[in-house]
Each structure stands twice: as C-alpha cells, then as structure tokens.
Amino acid sequence: MKIGIIGATGKSGSKIVTEALNRGHQVTALVRNKDKATKLFGGTVTIIAKDAFDITKQDLTNLDVVIDAFSVPLGKHLAYQHIDLAVHLVHLLRETETPRLVFILGAGSLQTDDGLLLDQLKKIPDSQAWIDTPESQTHELDFLRTVTNVNWVGVSPAASFVDGPKTDYALGKDHVLYDANQKSEVSTGTMAVAILDELENPSVHQARFTIRNK
Amino acid sequence: MKIGIIGATGKSGSKIVTEALNRGHQVTALVRNKDKATKLFGGTVTIIAKDAFDITKQDLTNLDVVIDAFSVPLGKHLAYQHIDLAVHLVHLLRETETPRLVFILGAGSLQTDDGLLLDQLKKIPDSQAWIDTPESQTHELDFLRTVTNVNWVGVSPAASFVDGPKTDYALGKDHVLYDANQKSEVSTGTMAVAILDELENPSVHQARFTIRNK
Numbered sequence: 001m002k003i004g005i006i007g008a009t010g011k012s013g014s015k016i017v018t019e020a021l022n023r024g025h026q027v028t029a030l031v032r033n034k035d036k037a038t039k040l041f042g043g044t045v046t047i048i049a050k051d052a053f054d055i056t057k058q059d060l061t062n063l064d065v066v067i068d069a070f071s072v073p074l075g076k077h078l079a080y081q082h083i084d085l086a087v088h089l090v091h092l093l094r095e096t097e098t099p100r101l102v103f104i105l106g107a108g109s110l111q112t113d114d115g116l117l118l119d120q121l122k123k124i125p126d127s128q129a130w131i132d133t134p135e136s137q138t139h140e141l142d143f144l145r146t147v148t149n150v151n152w153v154g155v156s157p158a159a160s161f162v163d164g165p166k167t168d169y170a171l172g173k174d175h176v177l178y179d180a181n182q183k184s185e186v187s188t189g190t191m192a193v194a195i196l197d198e199l200e201n202p203s204v205h206q207a208r209f210t211i212r213n214k
Numbered sequence: 215m216k217i218g219i220i221g222a223t224g225k226s227g228s229k230i231v232t233e234a235l236n237r238g239h240q241v242t243a244l245v246r247n248k249d250k251a252t253k254l255f256g257g258t259v260t261i262i263a264k265d266a267f268d269i270t271k272q273d274l275t276n277l278d279v280v281i282d283a284f285s286v287p288l289g290k291h292l293a294y295q296h297i298d299l300a301v302h303l304v305h306l307l308r309e310t311e312t313p314r315l316v317f318i319l320g321a322g323s324l325q326t327d328d329g330l331l332l333d334q335l336k337k338i339p340d341s342q343a344w345i346d347t348p349e350s351q352t353h354e355l356d357f358l359r360t361v362t363n364v365n366w367v368g369v370s371p372a373a374s375f376v377d378g379p380k381t382d383y384a385l386g387k388d389h390v391l392y393d394a395n396q397k398s399e400v401s402t403g404t405m406a407v408a409i410l411d412e413l414e415n416p417s418v419h420q421a422r423f424t425i426r427n428k
Binding site: 053077080083084087088090091094095135136139142143146147149 | 267291294297298301302304305308309349350353356357360361363
C-alpha cells in the first residue's frame with residue numbers, strides 16, 4: 001500500500017513508518033522538518049515537507065492511506081490544532097473512499113466505568129497544565145463521529161502510552177482496556193503493529209478502536 | 215466598523231449588507247460570484263471573490279467583524295460545508311480577539327421542551343431530504359462551544375426563518391422563542407437588525423443567541 005504519515009518523525013509516527021517499511025509498504029512522510037525526516041529515514045521514504053495545514057488534496061490523492069499522527073507538545077496552547085487538522089483533512093477528502101484516513105487519538109475519549117476518561121483526568125491535581133490535548137482529541141473524535149462521507153478510522157492507545165517495542169495485543173472499541181493486573185498500557189511498537197494489521201485487513205469503519213499490550 | 219460578510223449575496227447575507235451600509239459601516243463582501251455581487255451591491259461594498267475555503271488570514275486581518283452567512287442549498291449533499299467552513303475560519307483566527315466572528319446557524323440546535331429542535335425535525339416525514347443542513351449546523355455549534363481562543367458568537371433564527379422586512383424583536387439564548395400565539399418566526403430583515411445591534415453593542419461572547427419577530 002501507499003501510506004502517507006503526517007507527523008512521521010513523532011512518537012507514534014516514527015514507529016508506524018518502521019513497521020510499514022518492514023512490511024514492504026511505500027511510505028510518504030508528511031512532515032514540517034525535512035532535515036529531521038531525512039536524518040531519521042534516509043532514502044527509504046518519500047518526504048513532503050510542509051506545514052500540515054498546507055497539505056492539499058493533491059498531496060493525498062495518490063495514497064491509499066493517510067495516517068494523522070500529528071501532535072503538539074503536551075501543555076502547549078496549540079492543542080486545538082488536533083481538531084483543526086482533523087477537519088482540514090476530512091474536508092479535503094469529503095465524498096471520497098480513498099485514501100482511508102486514520103486518526104491517532106488520545107485515550108481521554110475512552111469510556112471508563114465512571115464516565116469519560118477525560119473527566120477522570122480533569123480531577124488529577126495540576127492536570128490543567130496538559131488537559132488541553134486530551135480534551136482537543138476528544139472533540140476531534142466527537143467531530144469524526146459526525147462524518148459519514150469519508151473513509152475514516154480512529155485509534156486510541158490504552159490509558160498509558162509508552163515508548164517501547166511491540167508485544168502481542170488486545171483490541172477494544174470505546175472502553176479503556178485493562179489487563180488482568182488492572183494495568184492499561186500500550187507501547188508505540190504495539191500501536192504500529194495493530195494499525196498496520198488494521199490497514200492490511202480492514203475491520204473498523206467510521207469508528208474508533210483501542211489497543212493494549214498483552 | 216469594517217464588516218466582512220461571507221455569503222453576502224445570500225438570503226441572510228444580503229439583508230445584513232443593506233443594514234450595515236445603512237448604518238454607515240464599511241462592508242467587504244466575500245463571495246464566490248463576483249458578477250452577482252457587483253449587480254447586487256454596485257460600488258457600495260468591497261468585493262473579494264473566491265471560494266470560502268480559500269479565504270486566508272490575510273483576507274480577514276483588516277476587518278473588525280467577519281460574518282459567516284455561508285449556506286448551501288437545502289437538500290444538497292454539501293451540508294457538511296457548514297461545519298468545515300466554521301473550523302476553517304476559526305483556525306485562521308485562533309488566539310486572536312479581532313476580527314470578531316459571527317456564525318449564522320440554523321434553528322435545529324435550539325432546545326425545545328422536548329429536547330433538541332433537530333430531533334423534532336427528524337420526525338417530520340421526508341425530512342431526510344433536507345435534515346443534513348440543520349444537522350451540520352448543530353455540529354457546527356457543538357464545535358464552536360469547544361472554542362475558547364477566538365472571539366465568536368452564534369446566531370440562530372426562530373423555528374421559521376422567512377424573507378421579510380424588519381420588525382421589533384425579542385432575544386433569547388438556547389431555547390426556541392415563541393410569541394403569545396405560539397408562533398416562532400423571524401424575518402431576514404429582523405435578523406440583520408439584531409445582528410447589527412449586537413455588533414454595535416456586544417453582549418454575547420462565545421455563545422449563541424436567537425431572535426424572533428415581535
């Protein structure tokens with residue numbers, strides 16, 4: 001497949017690039033910083049260097065999949081860019097089936113037994129410093145759920161999203177996943193594997209799924 | 215004031231242009247069809263002719279107010295453009311106070327004693343043919359309510375929005391307004407007056423208000 005990845009040099013994006021290349025897919029990295037991408041990926045990927053909000057339909061039409069792994073640093077006032085970019089991409093691809101759009105969301109929009117995880121997070125002391133990001137990504141999913149004329153899927157990590165290698169994994173829909181020890185964790189490597197598995201064998205359409213390490 | 219109006223040649227927009235000019239404001243019409251705007255307004259307004267999605271921050275920065283009176287014909291599959299354009303405009307003006315953004319919404323997002331008016335509308339036979347527009351404008355307001363870093367205000371008409379001259383008016387917030395005869399109606403002329411009154415004496419911030427003819 002031809003897979004475009006926005007935010008390809010980031011925490012989620014870079015692992016997805018590696019996994020996609022390992023499986024023989026053609027990867028296009030849509031990034032702001034060309035030098036960083038060239039250093040990371042060398043000649044293994046096509047690089048389109050531009051601000052994500054300047055991406056045009058033309059940039060996307062040759063791709064089978066576009067993965068939005070864009071993220072702004074936690075605690076910055078730019079968290080709103082998550083939803084703004086989602087709408088920008090959706091708008092470019094309204095009334096199309098291809099490329100498929102994959103949105104890496106946060107865990108905040110997942111349900112717990114006591115309501116939205118976001119609302120639990122808000123109760124953490126000093127969460128004000130970083131709550132904007134899970135909040136914006138929750139709004140992003142709220143928006144996506146209104147979209148019926150684009151081929152989209154959302155992906156949320158488990159409550160804890162850590163850098164690390166791939167493991168076996170379990171899948172869920174809209175509830176936070178816990179293992180037998182009440183641990184809710186997924187690694188960047190596992191996320192990448194689960195996303196590539198979903199791309200190669202699509203099973204979720206216009207909905208969100210979530211992943212935990214086994 | 216310098217007032218920009220997107221959709222200036224439309225049902226709402228054209229009455230707002232007239233009312234603004236009558237009050238001595240400088241009007242910029244942001245329209246797709248230059249000839250139509252020239253025919254309607256002659257040399258009384260500045261015309262910027264472009265697709266609304268191609269509007270740039272540059273187009274807006276000299277304005278005090280931007281009114282989004284954009285609308286697609288009822289029953290077209292393009293209703294999603296209402297929310298897409300709202301996000302486009304909000305994105306251009308994130309982290310600014312000026313220009314103030316005014317969104318002309320539908321009545322569907324208003325509350326009734328039995329829940330959202332939109333849900334009542336859905337029960338009307340054959341409403342499928344036109345429900346996309348009030349639905350998209352309801353999503354538009356849902357999105358706007360997440361926006362805290364732009365100076366925006368939303369305006370909903372009464373349940374019935376008819377072409378007609380200005381009358382006295384009554385204002386409300388999030389509930390459908392009815393007169394003593396249980397009639398809920400506002401005219402385009404009254405909408406224009408109420409909007410200009412709000413622009414000259416701002417009282418609503420990051421919220422929606424509604425208007426009915428008295």
